[in-house]
Amino acid sequence: MADSAVPITPGSGANIDTYQIAGGDHQQIVREARATAITTNTWTVSTTASASQIAADAGRLTVVMVSLASARVYLRFDATAPTAAAHHWYLDPGDRYEVPPELATLAISMLGQSAGGTILTTLATAS
Numbered sequence: 610m611a612d613s614a615v616p617i618t619p620g621s622g623a624n625i626d627t628y629q630i631a632g633g634d635h636q637q638i639v640r641e642a643r644a645t646a647i648t649t650n651t652w653t654v655s656t657t658a659s660a661s662q663i664a665a666d667a668g669r670l671t672v673v674m675v676s677l678a679s680a681r682v683y684l685r686f687d688a689t690a691p692t693a694a695a696h697h698w699y700l701d702p703g704d705r706y707e708v709p710p711e712l713a714t715l716a717i718s719m720l721g722q723s724a725g726g727t728i729l730t731t732l733a734t735a736s
Contacts, residue, residue, distance in 0.1 A: 626638045642670055642735040643670075643735060644670050644671065644733035644734065644735055645734065645735050645736045646733070646734050646735075646736065647731060647732070647733050647734075648731075648732045648734070649729065649730065649731055649732070650662070650663055650729075650730040650732060651727050651728070651729055651730075652719055652727060652728045652730070653726075653727055654678040654679070654680075654682055654719075654721035654723075654724055654725055654726050654727060654728060655720075655721050655724050656720070656721055656722075656723060656724050657720075658690030658691060658692075658718060658719065658720040659690075659718060659719050659720070660688050660689060660690045660716075660718045661688045661716040661717075661718055662717055662718055662719045663716065663717040663730060663732065664716055665688075665714060665715055665716040666714060666732070666734060667714050668714075668734045668735055668736065669713050669714050669732055669733065669734045670710070670713060670733050670734060670735050671707070671708075671710070671713055671731075671732070671733040672707070672708035672712075672713045672717070672730060672731070672732055672733075673705070673706070673707050673708075673730070673731045673733075674700065674704075674705065674706045674707075674708070674728060674729065674730045674731075675704070675705045675706075675728075675729045676700035676701065676702055676703060676704045676705075676706075676726070676728055677702075677703075677726045677727045677728070677729060678700070678702055678721060678725065678726035678727065678728060679702060679723065679724075679725035679726045680702065680721060680722040680723040680725065680726075681699050681700065681701050681702075681721075681722040682699060682700045682719055682720065682721050682722070682728055683696035683698075683699050683719070683720045683721075683722070684696060684697055684698045684699060684700065684717060684718070684719055685697050685717070685718040685719075686698075686708075686712045686715040686716070686717060686718075687715060687716055687718065688716045688718065689718060690718055690720065691718050691719065691720045692720065693720075693722065696720070700728065702726070717730075
């Protein structure tokens with residue numbers, strides 16, 4: 610719990626919570642968001658790229674993937690179809706991957722080097 614509040618004016622006015630330190634300065638409180646919902650996405654690996662297989666979501670906190678594919682799967686963290694030459698990351702069969710938080714809100718596009726298997730993805734969001 611904060612020990613001070615500093616008025617700000619985003620439209621009609623509101624307070625931000627702070628801690629007041631010696632000398633009267635204020636330090637703003639920033640709380641880390643926690644997941645409030647989990648969904649899953651299963652993609653059947655194909656040699657036809659799936660642009661935005663996972664849609665962008667500003668409320669998403671975490672993306673965890675496991676490859677049950679029979680070959681490499683290329684990923685792009687945007688709405689562009691990946692290729693073997695133009696991708697951001699790849700998963701080999703059996704790989705597990707936690708997408709960095711800085712990329713977790715972006716769309717994720719996928720392409721299989723060959724067809725077969727699935728990519729299982731767990732998506733955690735906060736409301």
